Amino acid sequence: MGATSSSSPRAVKPPPRTRAELLSELTRRLEEAGVAAPEAEARALAQAALGEAPEVFFARLGEPAPEKALARLEAWCSRRAAGEPLGLILGEVAFFGLSLRVRPGVFLPRPETEGLVALALERFAKKRAPRVLDVGTGSGAIALALKHARPDAQVFASDPSPEALALARENARRLGLRVTLVPGHLTAGLRGLDLVVANPPYLPERYREEAPPELAYEPEKALYAGEEGLDVARPLAREALVALRPGGALLLELDPTNAGLLARELVGLGYRGVCTLPDLAGRPRYLLAHAPAPEAAGELGLA
């Protein structure tokens, strides 16, 4: 194999020589394509294509990258530059310390939802064996992260999509985490929950005009929810009043443009202690509300 030339007949440019050179070339290409974090993504692609852990990759920065990984890397880089999300190219996403399998047809877990998990964990920090439901679990991200952090929790995860439930099941099995998967919409008839948590579809229709190309690779149903983006969160909040035990919490990730709107509606519905909470960028991204305690529930005709 020593005589193999490094220039294949189809290659437009000669392949870069070292991992370091490869990285700067990939970074430049991703940056030109408008990728928001080109350096981090170039590194993730290169490490995955080479099958190298970070410490190995860094130790070999000055060494030539193996020829056989270059064709794969080239294909991955073109896909990423065309807008395909990194997670779908790699087939996995890191979420709250877990590595989750992902695939087309199921919503990709996002960093902002890690903030939702952190808030959920805070909610039941003092409660033993809490009963929790993750609505619209998708890949299982929220449910699995909660179960991982709180093995004593009884975690349910609902989703109407069979593809999503199959993926969540696969992730649960791979991670050895026991969650109860429930096929169905919203709260799927569950009762007596301490927490209902969800990252529902919440993008308003008008967002389609400014949506980044990445969104075209995910199911619309997991992203958009009508004119205000509340077509799923609103009915969920109504159902949760019945699914939660008195005093139980509803915790939602929403769009900064509609979280305040739903918060006001939840006060009208009888929820107590309603507030929006900021994401790391300071935008009102999460909504927390509590089901009324028994006496209040009685007043509202819910008890």
Ligand code: GLN
């Ligand atoms: N945060 C996602 C985005 O902006 C949307 C998530 C959702 O609709 N649940 O791409």
